[in-house]
Amino acid sequence: MSNDRPFNILLVEDDPADAFLARTAIRESKLVCDVHHMNDGDKALAFLRKQGSHVDSPRPDLVLLDLNMPGRDGRSVLAEMKKDSGLCDIPVVVLTTSDATSDIKTCYASGANSFVTKPVDLDGFLRAMRSIEDYWFQVVKLPH
Amino acid sequence: MESHFNILLVEDEAADACLVRLALRDAETHSELHHVSDGAEALAFVQRREERYATVPRPRLILLDLNMPRMNGREFLRHFRGDTSFNDIPVVVFSTSEYERDKESCFALGANDFVTKPVDIDEFIAAVKGIETRWMQASQIQD
Numbered sequence: 001m002s003n004d005r006p007f008n009i010l011l012v013e014d015d016p017a018d019a020f021l022a023r024t025a026i027r028e029s030k031l032v033c034d035v036h037h038m039n040d041g042d043k044a045l046a047f048l049r050k051q052g053s054h055v056d057s058p059r060p061d062l063v064l065l066d067l068n069m070p071g072r073d074g075r076s077v078l079a080e081m082k083k084d085s086g087l088c089d090i091p092v093v094v095l096t097t098s099d100a101t102s103d104i105k106t107c108y109a110s111g112a113n114s115f116v117t118k119p120v121d122l123d124g125f126l127r128a129m130r131s132i133e134d135y136w137f138q139v140v141k142l143p144h
Numbered sequence: 145m146e147s148h149f150n151i152l153l154v155e156d157e158a159a160d161a162c163l164v165r166l167a168l169r170d171a172e173t174h175s176e177l178h179h180v181s182d183g184a185e186a187l188a189f190v191q192r193r194e195e196r197y198a199t200v201p202r203p204r205l206i207l208l209d210l211n212m213p214r215m216n217g218r219e220f221l222r223h224f225r226g227d228t229s230f231n232d233i234p235v236v237v238f239s240t241s242e243y244e245r246d247k248e249s250c251f252a253l254g255a256n257d258f259v260t261k262p263v264d265i266d267e268f269i270a271a272v273k274g275i276e277t278r279w280m281q282a283s284q285i286q287d
Contacts, residue, residue, distance in 0.1 A: 016234075016236075016256050016257035017234070017256075017257070017278050017279055017281070017282040018282070019256070020234050020256045020282060021282050023231075024231075024232060027231060027232075
Protein backbone atom coordinates (compact mmCIF):
# COMPACT_ATOMS: atom_id res chain seq x y z
CA MET A 1 0.00 0.00 0.00
CA SER A 2 1.38 3.38 -0.83
CA ASN A 3 1.60 5.58 2.21
CA ASP A 4 1.33 8.87 0.44
CA ARG A 5 -2.34 9.28 1.14
CA PRO A 6 -4.48 8.33 4.10
CA PHE A 7 -7.12 5.68 3.94
CA ASN A 8 -10.47 7.47 3.78
CA ILE A 9 -13.27 6.01 5.83
CA LEU A 10 -16.84 7.24 5.71
CA LEU A 11 -18.52 6.53 9.04
CA VAL A 12 -22.31 6.73 8.89
CA GLU A 13 -23.63 6.61 12.44
CA ASP A 14 -26.27 8.63 14.29
CA ASP A 15 -25.33 7.59 17.83
CA PRO A 16 -22.47 9.79 19.11
CA ALA A 17 -21.17 7.18 21.57
CA ASP A 18 -21.06 4.48 18.90
CA ALA A 19 -19.35 6.90 16.53
CA PHE A 20 -16.75 7.55 19.22
CA LEU A 21 -16.20 3.81 19.66
CA ALA A 22 -15.80 3.30 15.94
CA ARG A 23 -13.20 6.07 15.82
CA THR A 24 -11.40 4.46 18.75
CA ALA A 25 -11.33 1.10 17.00
CA ILE A 26 -10.07 2.71 13.81
CA ARG A 27 -7.29 4.50 15.68
CA GLU A 28 -6.16 1.18 17.10
CA SER A 29 -5.82 -0.33 13.66
CA LYS A 30 -2.54 0.27 11.89
CA LEU A 31 -4.03 2.21 9.02
CA VAL A 32 -3.47 5.92 8.69
CA CYS A 33 -7.06 7.00 8.31
CA ASP A 34 -9.11 10.08 7.72
CA VAL A 35 -12.51 9.41 9.21
CA HIS A 36 -15.41 11.39 7.76
CA HIS A 37 -18.42 11.14 10.00
CA MET A 38 -22.00 11.68 8.77
CA ASN A 39 -24.86 11.22 11.18
CA ASP A 40 -27.58 10.31 8.73
CA GLY A 41 -28.12 8.49 5.47
CA ASP A 42 -28.93 11.52 3.34
CA LYS A 43 -25.73 13.26 4.37
CA ALA A 44 -23.80 10.05 3.65
CA LEU A 45 -25.18 9.87 0.11
CA ALA A 46 -24.48 13.59 -0.42
CA PHE A 47 -20.89 12.94 0.71
CA LEU A 48 -20.53 9.95 -1.61
CA ARG A 49 -21.99 11.88 -4.53
CA LYS A 50 -20.03 15.05 -3.73
CA GLN A 51 -23.18 17.10 -3.51
CA GLY A 52 -23.74 20.43 -1.73
CA SER A 53 -21.01 21.19 0.79
CA HIS A 54 -19.31 17.89 -0.09
CA VAL A 55 -18.02 18.83 -3.55
CA ASP A 56 -14.45 18.32 -2.42
CA SER A 57 -15.04 15.16 -0.43
CA PRO A 58 -12.68 12.28 -1.17
CA ARG A 59 -13.98 8.99 -2.46
CA PRO A 60 -13.96 6.74 0.60
CA ASP A 61 -11.96 3.52 0.56
CA LEU A 62 -14.43 2.04 2.99
CA VAL A 63 -17.88 2.82 4.36
CA LEU A 64 -18.80 1.87 7.92
CA LEU A 65 -22.57 1.93 7.93
CA ASP A 66 -25.03 1.88 10.80
CA LEU A 67 -28.33 0.20 9.89
CA ASN A 68 -30.81 1.93 12.14
CA MET A 69 -30.92 5.68 11.80
CA PRO A 70 -33.78 8.15 11.69
CA GLY A 71 -34.64 9.39 8.21
CA ARG A 72 -32.82 7.47 5.51
CA ASP A 73 -31.49 4.34 7.18
CA GLY A 74 -28.46 2.20 6.42
CA ARG A 75 -30.40 -0.32 4.35
CA SER A 76 -31.46 2.42 2.00
CA VAL A 77 -27.93 3.88 1.77
CA LEU A 78 -26.57 0.42 0.95
CA ALA A 79 -29.22 -0.15 -1.73
CA GLU A 80 -28.52 3.28 -3.28
CA MET A 81 -24.78 2.66 -3.30
CA LYS A 82 -25.05 -0.74 -4.88
CA LYS A 83 -27.21 0.43 -7.77
CA ASP A 84 -24.89 3.37 -8.48
CA SER A 85 -22.12 2.27 -10.83
CA GLY A 86 -19.82 4.95 -9.40
CA LEU A 87 -20.21 3.74 -5.82
CA CYS A 88 -21.00 0.05 -5.99
CA ASP A 89 -17.38 -1.07 -5.70
CA ILE A 90 -16.69 0.72 -2.40
CA PRO A 91 -16.54 -1.90 0.37
CA VAL A 92 -19.22 -1.51 3.03
CA VAL A 93 -19.03 -2.82 6.57
CA VAL A 94 -22.45 -2.80 8.20
CA LEU A 95 -22.51 -1.90 11.88
CA THR A 96 -25.56 -2.77 13.84
CA THR A 97 -27.00 -3.73 17.17
CA SER A 98 -29.21 -6.13 15.28
CA ASP A 99 -28.46 -9.82 15.39
CA ALA A 100 -31.55 -10.55 13.37
CA THR A 101 -30.72 -13.17 10.75
CA SER A 102 -33.05 -11.44 8.31
CA ASP A 103 -31.03 -8.21 8.63
CA ILE A 104 -27.76 -10.03 8.07
CA LYS A 105 -29.12 -11.87 5.05
CA THR A 106 -30.66 -8.74 3.57
CA CYS A 107 -27.44 -6.78 3.95
CA TYR A 108 -25.25 -9.44 2.37
CA ALA A 109 -27.80 -9.80 -0.42
CA SER A 110 -27.63 -6.01 -0.90
CA GLY A 111 -23.87 -6.19 -1.32
CA ALA A 112 -22.49 -5.52 2.16
CA ASN A 113 -18.95 -6.87 2.49
CA SER A 114 -19.00 -7.52 6.19
CA PHE A 115 -21.33 -7.32 9.14
CA VAL A 116 -20.30 -6.31 12.65
CA THR A 117 -22.52 -6.27 15.71
CA LYS A 118 -22.05 -3.22 17.89
CA PRO A 119 -21.36 -1.94 20.41
CA VAL A 120 -20.51 -5.11 22.29
CA ASP A 121 -18.02 -6.23 19.73
CA LEU A 122 -15.08 -3.86 19.51
CA ASP A 123 -12.86 -6.84 18.65
CA GLY A 124 -15.15 -7.58 15.73
CA PHE A 125 -14.63 -4.04 14.61
CA LEU A 126 -10.88 -4.45 14.70
CA ARG A 127 -11.10 -7.76 12.84
CA ALA A 128 -13.25 -6.12 10.20
CA MET A 129 -10.71 -3.32 9.92
CA ARG A 130 -7.90 -5.84 9.52
CA SER A 131 -9.74 -7.79 6.87
CA ILE A 132 -10.35 -4.58 4.99
CA GLU A 133 -6.67 -3.76 5.41
CA ASP A 134 -5.81 -7.12 3.80
CA TYR A 135 -8.30 -6.47 1.06
CA TRP A 136 -6.77 -3.06 0.49
CA PHE A 137 -3.26 -4.49 0.23
CA GLN A 138 -4.45 -6.87 -2.45
CA VAL A 139 -6.44 -4.31 -4.34
CA VAL A 140 -3.59 -1.86 -4.69
CA LYS A 141 -1.39 -4.56 -6.22
CA LEU A 142 -3.70 -4.56 -9.23
CA PRO A 143 -2.55 -2.45 -12.18
CA HIS A 144 -4.66 0.67 -12.63
CA MET B 145 -9.68 -3.98 38.30
CA GLU B 146 -12.63 -1.74 38.92
CA SER B 147 -11.91 1.86 38.18
CA HIS B 148 -14.15 4.81 38.81
CA PHE B 149 -15.84 6.46 35.93
CA ASN B 150 -14.33 9.91 36.35
CA ILE B 151 -16.28 12.77 34.86
CA LEU B 152 -14.82 16.24 34.51
CA LEU B 153 -17.52 18.90 34.58
CA VAL B 154 -16.49 22.26 33.14
CA GLU B 155 -19.17 24.68 34.26
CA ASP B 156 -19.13 28.23 35.64
CA GLU B 157 -22.74 28.32 36.85
CA ALA B 158 -22.81 27.09 40.43
CA ALA B 159 -26.49 26.14 40.21
CA ASP B 160 -25.98 23.99 37.12
CA ALA B 161 -22.93 22.33 38.64
CA CYS B 162 -24.96 21.58 41.73
CA LEU B 163 -27.71 19.97 39.65
CA VAL B 164 -25.23 17.81 37.77
CA ARG B 165 -23.75 16.68 41.08
CA LEU B 166 -27.22 15.87 42.40
CA ALA B 167 -28.13 13.93 39.27
CA LEU B 168 -25.01 11.79 39.44
CA ARG B 169 -25.36 11.12 43.15
CA ASP B 170 -28.95 10.16 42.56
CA ALA B 171 -27.95 7.73 39.79
CA GLU B 172 -25.91 5.59 42.22
CA THR B 173 -23.62 4.54 39.42
CA HIS B 174 -20.57 5.57 41.43
CA SER B 175 -19.21 7.99 38.92
CA GLU B 176 -16.78 10.41 40.40
CA LEU B 177 -17.40 14.02 39.54
CA HIS B 178 -14.61 16.58 39.30
CA HIS B 179 -15.64 20.16 38.76
CA VAL B 180 -13.73 23.11 37.35
CA SER B 181 -15.30 26.40 36.36
CA ASP B 182 -13.65 27.38 33.09
CA GLY B 183 -11.74 26.03 30.12
CA ALA B 184 -8.32 27.10 31.36
CA GLU B 185 -8.82 25.17 34.61
CA ALA B 186 -10.06 22.19 32.61
CA LEU B 187 -6.88 22.20 30.52
CA ALA B 188 -4.75 22.45 33.66
CA PHE B 189 -6.70 19.52 35.09
CA VAL B 190 -6.31 17.17 32.13
CA GLN B 191 -2.68 18.13 31.63
CA ARG B 192 -2.05 17.83 35.41
CA ARG B 193 -0.14 21.04 34.95
CA GLU B 194 -0.50 22.62 38.32
CA GLU B 195 0.35 21.23 41.68
CA ARG B 196 -3.25 20.99 42.80
CA TYR B 197 -3.94 18.78 39.80
CA ALA B 198 -0.82 16.64 40.10
CA THR B 199 -2.65 13.53 41.24
CA VAL B 200 -6.07 13.93 39.61
CA PRO B 201 -7.34 10.97 37.57
CA ARG B 202 -7.67 11.03 33.82
CA PRO B 203 -11.33 11.75 33.07
CA ARG B 204 -13.34 9.21 31.11
CA LEU B 205 -15.81 11.87 30.01
CA ILE B 206 -15.83 15.65 29.86
CA LEU B 207 -19.09 17.50 30.26
CA LEU B 208 -18.50 20.96 28.83
CA ASP B 209 -20.42 24.20 29.14
CA LEU B 210 -19.90 26.69 26.30
CA ASN B 211 -20.16 30.16 27.75
CA MET B 212 -17.63 30.65 30.50
CA PRO B 213 -15.20 33.44 31.52
CA ARG B 214 -11.45 33.21 30.87
CA MET B 215 -11.55 30.32 28.41
CA ASN B 216 -14.90 29.30 26.94
CA GLY B 217 -15.92 25.84 25.81
CA ARG B 218 -14.99 26.36 22.17
CA GLU B 219 -11.49 27.52 22.99
CA PHE B 220 -11.11 24.61 25.35
CA LEU B 221 -12.16 22.19 22.60
CA ARG B 222 -9.68 23.73 20.19
CA HIS B 223 -6.80 23.24 22.62
CA PHE B 224 -7.96 19.87 23.89
CA ARG B 225 -8.51 18.33 20.47
CA GLY B 226 -5.18 19.77 19.34
CA ASP B 227 -3.53 17.22 21.62
CA THR B 228 -3.97 13.74 20.14
CA SER B 229 -3.10 12.07 23.42
CA PHE B 230 -6.61 13.03 24.55
CA ASN B 231 -8.33 11.39 21.58
CA ASP B 232 -9.74 8.66 23.79
CA ILE B 233 -11.63 11.08 26.04
CA PRO B 234 -15.11 11.93 24.77
CA VAL B 235 -16.44 15.46 25.19
CA VAL B 236 -20.16 16.10 25.51
CA VAL B 237 -21.14 19.76 25.21
CA PHE B 238 -23.88 20.56 27.70
CA SER B 239 -25.13 24.04 26.99
CA THR B 240 -28.29 26.15 27.04
CA SER B 241 -27.80 26.86 23.34
CA GLU B 242 -30.31 25.41 20.94
CA TYR B 243 -28.69 26.88 17.86
CA GLU B 244 -27.85 24.49 15.07
CA ARG B 245 -24.78 26.56 14.19
CA ASP B 246 -23.46 26.14 17.76
CA LYS B 247 -23.88 22.39 17.46
CA GLU B 248 -22.14 22.30 14.11
CA SER B 249 -19.24 24.43 15.28
CA CYS B 250 -18.75 22.23 18.35
CA PHE B 251 -18.79 19.04 16.29
CA ALA B 252 -16.31 20.63 13.90
CA LEU B 253 -14.05 21.36 16.88
CA GLY B 254 -14.17 17.71 17.94
CA ALA B 255 -17.06 17.48 20.40
CA ASN B 256 -18.58 13.99 20.47
CA ASP B 257 -22.09 15.05 21.35
CA PHE B 258 -24.13 18.17 22.01
CA VAL B 259 -26.95 18.13 24.53
CA THR B 260 -29.09 21.20 25.20
CA LYS B 261 -29.65 21.80 28.92
CA PRO B 262 -33.33 21.38 29.68
CA VAL B 263 -34.93 24.28 31.58
CA ASP B 264 -37.05 21.90 33.64
CA ILE B 265 -35.12 20.55 36.63
CA ASP B 266 -36.39 16.98 36.36
CA GLU B 267 -35.56 16.90 32.67
CA PHE B 268 -32.15 18.40 33.42
CA ILE B 269 -31.42 15.60 35.88
CA ALA B 270 -32.71 12.96 33.47
CA ALA B 271 -30.50 14.39 30.71
CA VAL B 272 -27.38 14.17 32.91
CA LYS B 273 -28.21 10.60 33.89
CA GLY B 274 -28.78 9.68 30.25
CA ILE B 275 -25.40 11.10 29.23
CA GLU B 276 -23.66 9.30 32.07
CA THR B 277 -25.25 5.92 31.30
CA ARG B 278 -24.58 6.07 27.58
CA TRP B 279 -20.95 7.07 27.85
CA MET B 280 -20.24 4.77 30.74
CA GLN B 281 -21.34 1.87 28.53
CA ALA B 282 -19.10 3.04 25.71
CA SER B 283 -16.21 3.39 28.11
CA GLN B 284 -16.61 -0.15 29.42
CA ILE B 285 -16.48 -1.54 25.92
CA GLN B 286 -13.21 0.29 25.37
CA ASP B 287 -11.64 -1.35 28.42
